[in-house]
Amino acid sequence: xxxEAFNATAWCLDDATAGYEVQSVxxxxxxxxxxxxxxxxxxxxxxxxxxxxMVFFMQAGFAMLCAGSVRQKNVKNIMLKNILDACGGALGxxxxxxxxxxxxxxxxxxxFIGSSGFFxxxxxxxxxxxxxxxQFAFAATAATIVxxxxxxxxxxxxxxxxxLMLTGFVYPVIVYSIWSSSGFLTAFxxxxxxxxxxxxxxxxxxxxxxxxxxxxxxxxxLGPRIGRFHDAxxxxxxxxxxxxxxxxxxxxxGTFVLWFGWYxxxxxxxxxxxxxxxxxxxxxxxVTTTIAAxxxxxxxxxxxxxxSRRKTGETMYxxxxxxxxxxxxxxxxxxxxxxxEPWAAFVIGIVAGWTYIFWSxxxxxxxxxxxxxxxxxxxxxxxxxxxxxxxFAEPARTINAFGEHGHYGWFYSWGNGSADAHLLAAQVCGxxxxxxxxxxxxxxxxxxxxxLGLFRVDALEExxxxxxxxxxxxxxDMSGPSADVQEKFEISRSQRKxxxxxxxxxxxx
Numbered sequence: 001x002x003x004e005a006f007n008a009t010a011w012c013l014d015d016a017t018a019g020y021e022v023q024s025v026x027x028x029x030x031x032x033x034x035x036x037x038x039x040x041x042x043x044x045x046x047x048x049x050x051x052x053x054m055v056f057f058m059q060a061g062f063a064m065l066c067a068g069s070v071r072q073k074n075v076k077n078i079m080l081k082n083i084l085d086a087c088g089g090a091l092g093x094x095x096x097x098x099x100x101x102x103x104x105x106x107x108x109x110x111x112f113i114g115s116s117g118f119f120x121x122x123x124x125x126x127x128x129x130x131x132x133x134x135q136f137a138f139a140a141t142a143a144t145i146v147x148x149x150x151x152x153x154x155x156x157x158x159x160x161x162x163x164l165m166l167t168g169f170v171y172p173v174i175v176y177s178i179w180s181s182s183g184f185l186t187a188f189x190x191x192x193x194x195x196x197x198x199x200x201x202x203x204x205x206x207x208x209x210x211x212x213x214x215x216x217x218x219x220x221x222l223g224p225r226i227g228r229f230h231d232a233x234x235x236x237x238x239x240x241x242x243x244x245x246x247x248x249x250x251x252x253x254g255t256f257v258l259w260f261g262w263y264x265x266x267x268x269x270x271x272x273x274x275x276x277x278x279x280x281x282x283x284x285x286x287v288t289t290t291i292a293a294x295x296x297x298x299x300x301x302x303x304x305x306x307x308s309r310r311k312t313g314e315t316m317y318x319x320x321x322x323x324x325x326x327x328x329x330x331x332x333x334x335x336x337x338x339x340x341e342p343w344a345a346f347v348i349g350i351v352a353g354w355t356y357i358f359w360s361x362x363x364x365x366x367x368x369x370x371x372x373x374x375x376x377x378x379x380x381x382x383x384x385x386x387x388x389x390x391x392f393a394e395p396a397r398t399i400n401a402f403g404e405h406g407h408y409g410w411f412y413s414w415g416n417g418s419a420d421a422h423l424l425a426a427q428v429c430g431x432x433x434x435x436x437x438x439x440x441x442x443x444x445x446x447x448x449x450x451x452l453g454l455f456r457v458d459a460l461e462e463x464x465x466x467x468x469x470x471x472x473x474x475x476x477d478m479s480g481p482s483a484d485v486q487e488k489f490e491i492s493r494s495q496r497k498x499x500x501x502x503x504x505x506x507x508x509x
Contacts, residue, residue, distance in 0.1 A: 044272035045126045048134050051268025055137035058261030059086050059144060065254025065323075066148040068247040069372040073465025074152045075246070075475035081147045081159055088160065089140030092168035095119055097139060098132050100172035105180035107190050114176050134268065135175070138207055139167045141265075145211030148372035149219050153226075153462050156470060158455045162218070162445065170441050171210055174434055178206050185430050187402050194422050196407040198430035199393065202269035202285070204335030204385030205434050212379025213438045215370070221446040222455055224369030226462055240364055243371075248319060255323040262289055262330050266337045277400050284397065285337040288345035289330065292337075295349025296329020297322050300356050307357075321357070324373055328356040331381040336389040338401040339409075344392040348385070355384045386431050390424030 063082035067075050093101075096118055103114030123129055143163045150159070177183040178198050187197030200206050224230075227241050245251055266289045267282040301322040309315050332352035333345055340348065359376030363369075370376070393409035406420075407413075413420035449455040461469035468474060481489075 040274040041127060043274050045130045047273040048130045048268065048271065051264040052130070052134040052137045054261050054264025055134070055141065055268065056086070058137075058141060058258050058265070061254045061257030061261055062141075062144045062148070063254070064250045064257060066151060066372055068250025068252075068254060069148065069245045070151050071243055071465070072246040072476060073467055073474065075467060076471040076473075077156070077466035078147065078151050079475075080471065081151075081156075082144060084160065085144045085147060085163060086140050088163045089143055089167045090136055092164050093132070093136045093139045093172075095168070097168045097172045098135060100169065101135065101175035102131075102180050105176065105182035107181040107188060109182050110184050110189060110191075111182045112176070112184070113173055114180065131271070134271070138203060138265075139171055142171050142207050142211040142214075143167050145208065145374050145378050146215045146218055148374045149215035149370045150222055151371040152466065153456055154218075154222060155455060155457050158449050161449065161454070162214070162442070165442075165445060166210075166214060170214070170438060171206075174206055174210055174437060177433065178430060185426070185433060187405075187426075192405065192426075193429065194407075194426040196402075196405045196423050196426055198386075198426045199339065199389045199398070199402055199423065200335045200386060200430065201338045201389075201401060202266045202334045204331060204333075204382045205430055207382075208331045208334065208378040209382030209386070209431070209434045210438055212375055212377075212382050213435055214442050216368070216375050216379055217439065217442050218446055219368050219370055219375065221443075221450050224367060225371070226459060228369045229367045240367075245320075251323060252319070255326060259293055259326060259330065262293070262334075266334060269338075281338050281397075281401050287342055288333050288337045288340055291342055291345040292329040292333035292349035292352065293326045294329070295346045296332065296352040296356070297326035299350045299353025300325025300328065301353075303354060303357055320373075324356055324360075324377055325353040327377045328352040328381045331378055332385040332388065334382075335385040336392060339389060339393040339398045341392075341394050341397070344388075344394070348388045348392065351388075352381045352384060355380050383431050386427045387424070390421070390427035393423060 059082060062085075063079055066078045066082060070078050098114075098120070099117040100114045103116035103118070105111070105114060117123065120129075120132060123132065143166050146162065146166070147159070177185050178200055179188075180186060181188045183189070185193050185198045187199055189197065198205070225243070228243070229240050230236055263286055267285040269285070270278050270282045272278055273282060301317060301319075304318050304321040305315060308318075329349035329352045332348050332355070333340075336348065337345075356373075356376045359380035360373055363375060368375075389409070391410050393412070395408045395412060398408050407422035407426075408420070410419070410421050410424045446455065457466065457469070465474070
């Protein structure tokens with residue numbers, strides 16, 4: 001019986017006959033299971049559903065991070081904006097955004113913007129619908145980046161206007177140019193630009209740079225918070241005033257939620273899991289994402305510690321540097337997570353931490369106020385992530401993720417004696433295109449909002465806080481019991497006390 005039990009059989013689908021064949025448990029339960037087209041499609045839909053849900057959960061991470069970073073008097077305002085990012089992103093991307101981003105794209109033509117699929121017309125298959133859901137989560141992420149930068153001083157109406165503009169038009173055009181098969185910079189066209197097209201696997205440029213450059217323009221037009229760089233009389237402060245975060249615990253929670261969500265952001269960008277070689281790409285993305293995040297965190301924190309010790313003589317470890325360094329590493333690896341080796345992910349993360357420190361210091365010198373340091377994280381490291389692909393893209397991994405085109409990272413080409421810089425050139429072109437497009441559209445847009453008085457809140461409203469002035473009261477009830485109630489409680493407690501008689505010295509003896 002023991003031998004018979006060991007050789008027990010299992011019934012498994014046979015792809016060749018669409019029937020069943022017997023397989024031995026000795027060779028592994030259902031070891032000859034072969035997926036059909038139907039099961040492949042179902043598996044890919046489930047994989048994208050799971051990945052998109054993780055990306056959407058990043059909205060909670062952004063909300064926690066922003067809420068912890070602002071002052072207590074503005075918590076409701078920033079949380080509401082994060083909720084409406086998801087709502088506005090869903091409606092804008094459903095109505096026109098997705099059609100502009102992917103509508104009518106084919107690999108045998110090139111264009112500027114999509115022109116079909118508005119309101120998801122004729123979208124019936126699971127693959128089409130889940131594709132929209134996944135891409136919507138990315139669009140909402142691009143809009144959320146801006147919310148933190150302009151926190152504590154931006155009018156609610158202006159926020160709604162630019163959020164819809166970004167997700168409905170500006171971001172979709174960039175998506176079409178780089179990710180659709182008809183884009184003029186895409187790597188998925190039959191005739192890609194520069195012979196290879198821009199390689200931005202999960203969106204260092206498409207998502208993070210777009211949100212980051214929008215945030216930079218908005219912060220410059222909007223101006224700094226009251227008291228950040230000037231005193232009450234308008235005189236420059238000797239040192240910029242820092243506004244401490246009201247909850248470091250929420251900041252750390254938000255950072256971990258974002259890090260977790262990035263495992264849907266990067267590995268999920270394979271857009272499926274059943275194809276040949278795709279599991280290898282997804283697994284590599286998870287590994288490189290982890291290494292770059294850890295390296296960026298350590299790099300930023302210890303570099304800041306060394307710079308501070310050299311300046312003040314004291315050794316201090318800044319948790320903000322640790323958190324934003326990790327996020328910088330995540331942004332930096334997003335473009336190249338599928339094409340670089342693990343050691344290169346470590347290098348990219350280290351440089352990402354330095355890039356964050358450089359951009360954060362530069363903004364202070366330029367007197368540009370970023371309430372959560374989103375510009376250094378997303379814009380600065382979005383650029384670095386795109387450029388890093390042109391330097392570190394390893395040939396075999398690039399072929400696995402993007403196909404054979406003969407152009408790889410410049411360091412590998414240089415090592416082979418060819419010095420081929422086609423991919424690096426494509427990456428630079430992509431960076432310049434994103435900066436140029438967003439600036440041309442969003443700079444006049446923000447200037448018009450500002451000229452119409454629709455951009456910035458009144459100075460008194462800013463001083464009292466946006467929660468009280470715009471959202472019916474503070475986020476936290478810190479009032480406590482009244483003085484009369486406390487007095488009555490003390491009297492009641494004193495009446496309940498029982499006095500214990502002390503023993504005399506003789507009795508004690």
